[in-house]
Amino acid sequence: MDLYQELILEHSKHPVGAGLREPFDAEVHQVNTSCGDEVTLRVGLDGSGEAAIVRDVSYDSIGCSISVAAASVLAEEVTGHSVAEALRTFEAMRGMLTSRGTDAGDEEMIGDGVAFAGVAKYPARVKCALLAWTAFTDALARAGIDLPVRAGSAPTTDRTSQENTESSGRTA
Amino acid sequence: MLDVERLREDFPLLHRTVRDGRPLVYLDSGATSQKPRVVLDAERDFYEQHNAAVHRGAHQLAEEATDAFEEARGKVAAFIGGAPDEVVFTKNATESLNLVAYALGNAGAPGAVDGADPAVAARLQIGPGDEIVVTEMEHHANLLPWQELARRTGATLRWLGLTADGELDLATLDTIVTPRTKVLAFTHVSNVLGTINPVSALVAKAREVGALTVLDACQSVPHLPVDVRELGVDFLAFSGHKMLGPLGIGVLWGQAELLAAMPPFITGGSMIETVRMEGSTYAAPPQRFEAGVPVAAQAVGLGAACDYLTALDMTTVAEHDRRITAAVLDGLAERPWVRVLGPLDPQKRCGAVAFVVDGVHPHDVGQVLDDSGVAVRTGHHCAAPLHRAFGVVASTRASFAAYTTLDEVQAFLVALDRVPQIFGISTSGAPSRGPREVLSEARAKTSWGE
Numbered sequence: 001m002d003l004y005q006e007l008i009l010e011h012s013k014h015p016v017g018a019g020l021r022e023p024f025d026a027e028v029h030q031v032n033t034s035c036g037d038e039v040t041l042r043v044g045l046d047g048s049g050e051a052a053i054v055r056d057v058s059y060d061s062i063g064c065s066i067s068v069a070a071a072s073v074l075a076e077e078v079t080g081h082s083v084a085e086a087l088r089t090f091e092a093m094r095g096m097l098t099s100r101g102t103d104a105g106d107e108e109m110i111g112d113g114v115a116f117a118g119v120a121k122y123p124a125r126v127k128c129a130l131l132a133w134t135a136f137t138d139a140l141a142r143a144g145i146d147l148p149v150r151a152g153s154a155p156t157t158d159r160t161s162q163e164n165t166e167s168s169g170r171t172a
Numbered sequence: 173m174l175d176v177e178r179l180r181e182d183f184p185l186l187h188r189t190v191r192d193g194r195p196l197v198y199l200d201s202g203a204t205s206q207k208p209r210v211v212l213d214a215e216r217d218f219y220e221q222h223n224a225a226v227h228r229g230a231h232q233l234a235e236e237a238t239d240a241f242e243e244a245r246g247k248v249a250a251f252i253g254g255a256p257d258e259v260v261f262t263k264n265a266t267e268s269l270n271l272v273a274y275a276l277g278n279a280g281a282p283g284a285v286d287g288a289d290p291a292v293a294a295r296l297q298i299g300p301g302d303e304i305v306v307t308e309m310e311h312h313a314n315l316l317p318w319q320e321l322a323r324r325t326g327a328t329l330r331w332l333g334l335t336a337d338g339e340l341d342l343a344t345l346d347t348i349v350t351p352r353t354k355v356l357a358f359t360h361v362s363n364v365l366g367t368i369n370p371v372s373a374l375v376a377k378a379r380e381v382g383a384l385t386v387l388d389a390c391q392s393v394p395h396l397p398v399d400v401r402e403l404g405v406d407f408l409a410f411s412g413h414k415m416l417g418p419l420g421i422g423v424l425w426g427q428a429e430l431l432a433a434m435p436p437f438i439t440g441g442s443m444i445e446t447v448r449m450e451g452s453t454y455a456a457p458p459q460r461f462e463a464g465v466p467v468a469a470q471a472v473g474l475g476a477a478c479d480y481l482t483a484l485d486m487t488t489v490a491e492h493d494r495r496i497t498a499a500v501l502d503g504l505a506e507r508p509w510v511r512v513l514g515p516l517d518p519q520k521r522c523g524a525v526a527f528v529v530d531g532v533h534p535h536d537v538g539q540v541l542d543d544s545g546v547a548v549r550t551g552h553h554c555a556a557p558l559h560r561a562f563g564v565v566a567s568t569r570a571s572f573a574a575y576t577t578l579d580e581v582q583a584f585l586v587a588l589d590r591v592p593q594i595f596g597i598s599t600s601g602a603p604s605r606g607p608r609e610v611l612s613e614a615r616a617k618t619s620w621g622e
């Protein structure tokens with residue numbers, strides 16, 4: 001089945017950058033209330049604003065293979081990049097995931113994230129793949145980054161993530 | 173023995189395919205059952221021929237609609253061995269349970285019900301120092317209303333814990349259920365473990381201390397013969413859509429003398445006697461608890477579902493369920509990488525088998541099954557404390573109905589074998605920890621059930 005690409009299984013078994021580390025600028029805890037999946041995610045930044053560099057993303061993810069692998073790919077794709085680049089990756093990732101399968105994903109932009117293209121065909125699992133990304137953008141906001149308005153966002157998925165996730169956080 | 177192949181002809185949905193042409197194997201009847209054509213036809217006939225607002229209007233259609241609605245009430249009452257006036261139609265079982273909890277919460281207010289028998293009214297009142305007892309295996313629908321009632325009234329919520337085998341821990345019954353207990357609310361059959369609870373022992377204890385009993389029968393009424401007088405409970409709640417009936421209708425059955433003394437939960441039209449600006453009086457049960465225009469078409473559909481199940485014969489349905497349950501348990505026992513939650517003896521359970529595959533999240537298990545056309549439920553099944561007691565976040569649940577076949581059980585087992593292949597887990601050897609170990613470890617880490 002095209003959902004469980006080898007890349008996803010690998011990331012879920014050996015998640016990149018897993019574990020919570022210090023120092024960090026903001027920590028966010030998100031729960032998917034429909035299934036109980038949880039992620040605690042920390043972001044450490046160097047600099048400020050969109051030019052800031054994502055120095056570290058550390059996380060503790062409890063959930064299905066999709067949600068754990070998504071956190072792993074996120075950490076791999078955004079660490080060492082600027083906040084502006086990370087947000088572009090997020091938008092590309094979200095665009096693909098909410099496309100119902102019409103957007104195969106741009107490997108240049110999202111790297112191993114393309115393995116999640118199959119998830120888009122399973123609406124119930126999109127929120128698993130977005131959980132860590134939602135936590136990441138929430139953590140950026142808590143760390144003082146002024147997030148741009150989400151252009152071209154898919155309203156249905158936004159509603160899903162609003163209804164089904166609960167978030168709490170703190171800044172270090 | 174049920175002629176399952178024949179009765180499946182009555183269920184249009186069971187013949188469709190899913191996921192690129194695979195035959196549907198529907199093992200999620202515990203969440204909601206599929207509906208036979210007679211139920212759909214009954215609803216359609218009501219709308220096409222008799223639709224009008226029940227208990228209102230002087231025209232012929234209003235009479236016919238009212239007759240159809242009340243006839244359905246009689247069918248439901250007969251199906252569970254109660255009297256028609258003891259059957260309250262609600263939106264679903266959740267509303268039925270909330271109805272009892274809110275009515276008890278309102279019972280202490282002055283003038284709650286005019287002319288109520290004071291001795292009966294006293295049994296319904298709840299306040300500080302009183303205790304409400306539930307169990308750790310409850311669906312949230314039979315837990316949260318009682319948590320809320322305790323919070324609003326100052327009463328204390330207590331609960332019976334579980335054994336490692338997924339049965340109620342009755343060793344603590346005498347210390348948990350005491351003369352302070354006003355309500356003992358518990359499920360007849362666990363929606364996760366399938367455990368059939370010992371109703372008679374619990375009812376006997378509740379009677380000894382003068383507590384009201386509230387039984388969640390959502391998972392028993394579709395699978396077992398249920399007779400309210402034999403069970404001896406005070407209230408019993410179930411939903412229509414899990415027993416081959418329509419969505420949007422539930423039932424609360426209550427002992428007549430208790431309902432008569434109970435204040436309403438939802439107020440408004442249809443449930444009144446006289447209304448004045450200064451205050452109002454209420455209709456007798458069951459109308460007192462049916463505010464607003466009743467869900468007549470759904471009631472008629474539920475009546476048809478009762479007829480359908482009666483024709484199958486509930487004893488025969490129960491035997492069929494045991495055969496299916498046993499086949500699932502046998503199949504899972506051959507797979508040491510699967511850990512079943514709940515009793516391993518099919519005589520002690522019905523309706524559903526929940527399990528975990530160590531190392532694979534239930535969502536992933538469910539997704540692999542879905543890819544083979546097998547529909548199961550994954551998650552905490554609205555029973556988070558139960559899962560916590562077993563040291564797991566979630567589980568995968570296969571659940572059954574009269575239309576479930578042994579071939580479907582085989583298809584499910586074959587599909588399940590793809591899980592270790594895809595996720596690369598070992599299929600040999602026994603699981604490292606059994607439920608007993610997991611439960612005791614989980615208990616050591618948390619204070620649940622203490």
